[in-house]
Amino acid sequence: MTTMTEASVREFKMPDVGEGLTEAEILKWYVQPGDTVTDGQVVCEVETAKAAVELPIPYDGVVRELHFPEGTTVDVGTPIIAVAVAGAGGAAPEAPAEQPAAAPAPAKEEPKPEGRQPVLVGYGVATSSTRRRPRKGAEAGSPAPAQAIQAELNGHGGAVAEKRPLAKPPVRKLAKDLGVDLAAIIPSGPDGIITREDVHAAATPRTAEQTAPVAAAPATAVAPAPVASYDTARETRIPVKGVRKATAQAMVGSAFTAPHVTEFVTVDVTRTLKLVEELKQDKDMQGLRVNPLLLIAKALLVAIKRNPDINASWDEANQEIVVKHYVNLGIAAATPRGLIVPNIKDAQAKTLPQLAEALGELVATAREGKTSPAAMQGGTVTITNVGVFGVDTGTPILNPGESAILAVGAIKPQPWVHKGKVKPRQVTTLALSFDHRLVDGELGSKVLADVAAILEQPKRLITWA
Template sequence: MPDVGEGLEEADIVVWHVKAGDEVHDGQIMVEVETAKALVELPCPYDGVVTELLAAEGDTVAVGAPIIAVAPAGTAVAAAEPEREQALAADLVPEPVAAPVAEAPAPSAAPAPTEEAGKEKGKETRTAVLVGYGVRTSSGKRRPRRADATAPTNGAARPAPAGGSLALAKPPVRKLARDLGVDLASVQPSGPGGTVTREDVHAAARPAPAPAPAAQPFQATGPGETIAGERRIPVKGVRKATAQAMVASAFSAPHVTEWVTVDVTRSVKLVRKLRELPDFAGAKVSPLLLVARALLVAIARHPEINASWDEANQEIVVRDRINLGIAAATPRGLIVPNIKDAGGKSLTALAGALTELVATAREGRTSPADLARGTVTITNVGVFGVDGGTPILNPGEAAILAVGAIREQPWVHKGKVKPRQVTTLSLSFDHRMVDGELGSRVLADVAQMLERPKLLFVRG
């Protein structure tokens, strides 16, 4: 498993595009994986034939761990052992030692030398993976085949593996053990082939007898278990990263949110005119474009809001460039790709960048680089018909602007009540870096420019 992001340690196997026995070519897409940031296609680095898939769809694999074995073209691939296929699907095989994903030699040939082969045998080295080098080290040991650790046929429980190896257990059982604080290595297995079962874990964690609690028919009977009328959604990849980031942000940064309601009738008319201009052909021109431009101009006037908090040094870091993030809802969860150096782009360039960013996000092809180093974010809740909200800061940023739905409402305009296009803006900011005055000035500037869009083209 390559390191496909910046500092990522694991990825989930989503779908395999090859199987044992398939011929593959250098650069051919072989698998899609989901990281904490994006869905990524991994190419095969070799020409040859697939001899084995070392991870099943749905598995979470550490960076540097082997996921596929490829042999030279023409190598005969033996039929897969039914017992091993079942073990792979159920994840009964212990977690493999991280090893390079390398071209497998012919069965009768000696192992081919590599750049790392000159190192002393048995000594841990940096593991070469598909892209660069993994974060883990290994001794180059390949995962043993299941036949090497066959369970006794007399039905007796298999003893715990020597050398501190992981006990055999399915993922739900491992999760249950973590939740209950049970060390799987200390549990006596009773399942087929020496596997630890859910009952084994409960028995190891069972305290002294106590009165049974009152029946609760609408609660699951235990971690990972369901009753009729319930379904569980695994929290992995993007959703897991989002959940962790939002909790960290909500409970580490003191949020303040301010609101303003603004007449954007002139901005709506400007959007219609821009759509007719040849310079914007092929770009999706919407009120979001003008909101983005207004926020960029406001930040140029008040650069202190384009900042982050350095906890280690207790410093505020003000950034010169504005990497504008746009929150995008995708089938895999909420992501916030950003436009690099958005403050230096013209309105036409900004429109093109926004169009490409949204299209790429909806297709699930946003790269980890596009998700990194954001400095400020816009979330458009108006597309869902919502009037406003209190957005949570994207971690590492000082401000986020929420844009509500644009609705026709009665509004006092030039001394008379008239129907006007009105929206609500809400700005959340980190009160450690942004005080009420700075936050208010930025929000007021954005509102003023959307009410009088000619100001969008005046800086300073």
């Protein structure tokens, strides 16, 4: 067996990949124990409350251990992977031989490892309860490189760690409170994970066993198989986490914090659609994403320039209205992980080709699930295009910290009075929601009317810009 010093193993901890995030879920591991890694190599993908992010390792070495399986939510500051690096001898240590397993602790007294509660940003930790999940596929005899990991294994050896039932921290706490032995439960969750329903199902017969005389209990008694508390053939339950959880919390907070007002206007956008077709042929726009949303975004930026007080936020702590002299234009995007709102930084300073390029990159990155947390921070005003779903309009909820959001409905041919005659025209409905604490009806109406006027007569993009 090769002896390793603590200095020969480096622990890579879950970083705060956003601003003030406290946890992230491991979506996928790109490496396994025994793999060689180099400085800057991506080792895993994690999902935070804001986006999916790839994490690079900051040093060279050989992967010793993955502390958590895929699907585990890990606190910021908690080690997630151990890497053996070159020590004093100049070479990474070889994998140690398997050690005999220590006598296992009683199954009914499942020890809770001393954990580390991460601080808000960075890698500092403080002693507290942890959300740590059992390791998956770890070597039974692998020596723990950090004191906290060694403390976890003390007293019950690697073999016990391998056989430890899979369950999330809240489920483990529920089992402990109900006196249920997780090792005796047949899991019904995905990948062999024990669910709350499994614990509740096992709790009733366990209670009956505890109240019966010991002598009356047959030696061959087996706990009945757990039964789900709902019809799995008729219902599917999806955990609320990651981006979807953060979005839900933000929307509830916004809806019940900022007093929303929504105004509507129906507008003839026939000329705008003609301009879109002309721009597609323009040599300066070749290779760029040119569509009605591009001109709607430009129209909103011009309207904000004419009515700058709409681009503001409410500072509750200081009781101030903060008017922004820049526009970080948010574009709501539906992704497999839920709705996200990345924004185009300093959109007011971009030319039409630059805005088209930025919009194309934003949409492509969102669809690939690669939007960075930084791209979703600092937005000032948002556009949500519900028209792509064939919806006429809606009453959008403000993105937290912003003063206004513009919803764009479907563009459809409708009968319209044009030059004194009823003709088929391309028509859409716009809806502007705004925070009535800092935007009154007059200001909100002016902004919405300006956007509509530009889309009806797009030459105003030149005369009003």
